[in-house]
Amino acid sequence: MNRREALAATATLLGVTITGAQMFLSGCTPTEKKISSLSDIDTALLDEIGDTILPETASSPGAKAARIGEFMKTIVSDCYSELEQKTFVDGIGKLLALCRDTYNDSFINLSPSKRIELLTKLDAEAASFSSTKKEDEPDHYFSMIKQLTLWGYFTSEPGATKALRYVPIPGRYDGCVDYNGEPAWPY
Numbered sequence: 001m002n003r004r005e006a007l008a009a010t011a012t013l014l015g016v017t018i019t020g021a022q023m024f025l026s027g028c029t030p031t032e033k034k035i036s037s038l039s040d041i042d043t044a045l046l047d048e049i050g051d052t053i054l055p056e057t058a059s060s061p062g063a064k065a066a067r068i069g070e071f072m073k074t075i076v077s078d079c080y081s082e083l084e085q086k087t088f089v090d091g092i093g094k095l096l097a098l099c100r101d102t103y104n105d106s107f108i109n110l111s112p113s114k115r116i117e118l119l120t121k122l123d124a125e126a127a128s129f130s131s132t133k134k135e136d137e138p139d140h141y142f143s144m145i146k147q148l149t150l151w152g153y154f155t156s157e158p159g160a161t162k163a164l165r166y167v168p169i170p171g172r173y174d175g176c177v178d179y180n181g182e183p184a185w186p187y
Contacts, residue, residue, distance in 0.1 A: 037089055038076060043069035045092065048108050050149040052115045060163035063153045071152035072145070084138045091141020095122065 038046075050063030050072075076088050095118075099107045103114055110118070119142075126140035133139070139147075153159040160166060164185050 038073045038092075042089075042092055043073050045069070045096075045107060046072045046145070048115075049095075049119070049145055050153070052112070052119055053146060053149045054153050054159075055112075061158045063149055063159075065158045066153050066156035068149055068152045068156075071156070072148045075148055075152075081138075084144070087138045087141055088144050091144070094141065098122075 046069035047064045047067070050066075050068035054063040054068075056062035056065070076085055080088065096107065098121075099105060099110065099118065102118065103110055107115065107118070122142040123146070126142040126146075129140040130143065138144075154164065165183075
């Protein structure tokens with residue numbers, strides 16, 4: 001084999017490799033976004049709802065500090081099915097309608113005690129819904145909001161480092177030590 005033949009073979013091999021990689025990676029292009037229609041106003045509302053569920057304390061920031069509304073918006077639009085997205089978005093509308101009907105005001109303008117009262121009512125409604133829910137039916141919208149709030153907060157930097165016992169460089173793992181009952185959060 002002379003030098004020309006070697007270069008031609010190398011170029012052909014390299015061309016096939018690049019073309020094959022491009023064809024392989026073309027399957028990695030993002031799919032179309034689903035139907036989520038959460039606006040910046042909805043994100044601010046979700047921040048307030050999350051902050052009512054997990055308020056700021058003397059030792060830890062609230063859910064709003066973890067930007068919980070942005071977290072919920074991302075999870076709902078990127079990870080939820082169309083039915084779950086519809087349930088979530090429609091649920092926000094139901095929550096706002098319940099606020100108007102019950103208090104004649106928006107959730108953001110309610111006092112903390114009225115916010116807690118409203119969310120407690122929705123939590124009871126979600127609990128009764130869960131007991132009668134069919135298997136293929138999505139969760140109650142308030143259950144979704146509550147689950148996303150807890151997930152997003154405790155996996156965020158403020159939640160993990162200030163609300164939980166945070167050890168940046170833990171000691172060695174010893175699996176044979178008995179649990180002493182010490183909680184994961186500082187109090």
